[in-house]
Amino acid sequence: MAVDVKPNISSKAKIHQETEVEDLRKEHLMLDPMPRDEMNQMVMDAMQTTTKKYWAFLIGFGVAVVVLLFGAWGYMIATGMGVAGIRRPVFWGIFIATFVFWIGISHAGTFVSAILRVFKAEFRRPFTRAAELMTTFGLAAGALYPLIHLGRVWVFYWMVPYPNARWLWPNFRSPLVWDFLAITTYLLSSTIYLFLPLMPDLAMARDRTTGWRHTIYKVLSLGWRGTEAEWLRLRKAIGIFAYAIIPVMFSVHTIVSWDFAVTMVVGWQSTIFGPYFIIGAILSGVSAVVTILFVLRSTMKNFDYFIRPEHFDGLGKLILIFSMAWAYFFFNEYILSWYGGSEALKQLLTLHATGPSAWVWYLMIICNVAIPWLFLWNKKIRRTPWIMFIITLLVNVGMFAERYTIIPLTLGHQRSPFDWGIYNPTIVEISIVLGTLCLFIFLYLLASRLIPLVPVWEVQEGQMSHTFRKVGKTEIPSVTELE
C-alpha cells in the first residue's frame, strides 16, 4: 500500500532555508567561495587567452592611435594651430573639453578603489583593479591634451620648475602650473596605487608562468613571498594611499575647474565650479567603470564568476545618487547665476537652451538626468548588465556634452555681441579626440592580457571574512573583520 508521506513543517523550513542560502551564494561573490588555486587559474586563463579577434582589435586600435592621434597631431604640429577650429572668440575648443572629460573619467579608480576601501564596501573587491587601470589610462589620455593644445609642444619644458639660464621660474600662482602639478601628482600616485595591491597577484602570476612573462612578473613582484612583514607594510602603504589619494583626487578636478573659474569669462566665474566638476567627474567615472565591467564580463573568460549583477546593482545606485547630486549642483549654478540678473549671463544661459547648439544642452540634460532618473531606480534594470552598459554609455555622452557646453559654447557668446561666434571642430581635432579614445582602449586591451585584472587575494580575503550565521530560525550572511 502506498503511503503518502508529507514532509513535516521543520523539514520544509529547512529546504526553504537551504534554497535561500543557495540563492544568496549565487547572488554574492563574497558568499560563493572557490578554492584559491581554482580562482588563480581562472584569472590566469582570462589573462592568457587571446583569440584572433583580440589581436585584430588590438592591431586595429594600435593603427588607429598611430593614424588618428599621432598622424593628426603631427600634421597639426607641422602645419600650425590654424588647422584646428579654434579662433576668435573661441580659443578653448574640443581639446580642452576632452581634457576635462578624461580627467573626469580618471576619478573612477580612486573613487571606487580608495573611497569604497576606506568605507569597507565589500562589493568593490573584484573590480577595484579594473577601475584603477581606468584611472591610469584615462589620465594618460587626458594628460596629452595640454601638450596638444599648447601647439608648440617642444617648449613644454618651460612649465617644469627648474632654474634656467635667466633664472626665470614658472608662475606658481597660475592655475595652468597648478594643473601641471596636480595632474603629475595624480598620475604618479594613481599608478603607484595600481601597483601596490598588484604585487601579491604578480607573485601569483610569477609562480604560474615561464619565459618572458615569468621574468616580467618576477621583477615587478619585487621578490614577494607573503611574509607577515610584507603584508603589514603593504597594508600600511595601501592605507596611506587610500586616505591620501582622496584629497589629491578632489584637488585635481577642483584645479581643472579653476582653469575656468578664476577667469572673468561669463558663465565660468563661479564659486561652486570645484564641487560641481568633482561630482560630474565621479558620475562619469563610475559610469565608465560599469561600461568597462560589461565589456570585460562579456569578452573575458571566467569573468562572469567575478563580476555579477550585484556589482552592476551597487554601481547603478551610486550613479543614481551622483546623477541627483550633479543635477543639484547644475541647478544651483544655473539658478543663482540667473538670479544675479547679469544681462550677459542671461543671454548666455538662454542661448545654451535655445540657440543653434541647444541640442547639446538637451543631450546633456537627457543623458545625465532624465535617463538615470527614469531607469536606475529599478532594481531589475540595475541588475541587467547590457541595459546598464547602454545607460552608462549615454551618461558619458551627456558628460561630454556638459564639457562641450561649458567650454566652446560658453566662450562663443560673451559680453560683446559683435564678438559672438560659433565654434566647429575640424577633422584634425575630431581625429585627435577619437585617437585618444583609441589610445585608451588600446592600452586597456594590452593591459588586460598582461596583468591580472581581478585582485585575487582581495577577493579571497573577502570570501574568508564572509560567512553565514544562524540567527533565530534562519541563516544570515555576516562579515568578520580579519584585519
Add this chain to the structure above:
Amino acid sequence: MEKNVRMILFKEDQINMATEAIETLHHQGISEKDISVISGVPFSEKILGRPAAWTNVPIIGVSGALVGLIIASLLNFLTPHLYKMTVGGMPLTPIPTSIVVTFELTMLGLLISTLLGVIIEMISPSSGPKGYHPKISDGYIGILFRCPVSTDEETCLELQDLGAEIVDPEEVKQP
C-alpha cells in the same frame, strides 16, 4: 648550534591548526625570530598569535611629505626673490595661492616616499628564515622555522600530527 630551515604548509581553512603549530614550535624552544609565517592572504599578527611586527613605511612616508613641503616652500617663497617681477599692489609671495603648490608637492612627496619605503624594506635583508613555495599563492599558509638539527625530525613529526604538510627542504627556494 647548527640549525636547519624547515617549512610546513597548511591549507587556507586550517588557520587554527597553523596557530597551534606556531605554539608547538614555541614549546619546542624555537624563538619568535626563528619563525616566519607566509601566506597568500593577509593574516594579522593577532590572528596568528605572533608579536606585533614593525614597519618604517609610515615614517618614510611622512619624511617624504616633509621633503615635499620644503621643496614646495622653496619654489613658492624663494624663487620669486631670485628674479623679482613686481606687479603694482600685488605681493611677491602671496600665501593663499601658494597653498595649491604646497599641497600637491607635499602629497607627491608622501606618496612617492611611501612606495620607496615599501621597495626599500622589500629589498633590505630580513632576519627571519628565508624560503618560499609556490603553493603559498594558492592560498596555503606556510610556516618557516629554524630548528636544531638534533630535534629536527621530532619537531616535524609533532607538526605532522597537527595536520601539517612537511615540505621537502629542496623545494624551499627563494621566489
